[in-house]
Amino acid sequence: MVMAGVDLSTVKEILGHKSIEMTLRYAHLSPKHKRKAVEKLDEFMQ
Numbered sequence: 001m002v003m004a005g006v007d008l009s010t011v012k013e014i015l016g017h018k019s020i021e022m023t024l025r026y027a028h029l030s031p032k033h034k035r036k037a038v039e040k041l042d043e044f045m046q
Contacts, residue, residue, distance in 0.1 A: 002027045 001011045012023040 003029060003033045 001014070002008060006014075008020060008023055008027060011027065012020055015023065015026075017023045
């Protein structure tokens with residue numbers, strides 16, 4: 001869900017996790033997704 005653009009707080013609520021740490025444990029991002037995020041950051045910084 002995170003790679004589809006859903007924020008972590010919403011994912012936490014949907015999955016019924018009691019803590020954001022549990023959500024983070026399962027929110028694995030692909031290298032391609034991370035690269036796109038860095039590219040967006042680079043565009044923002046220019």
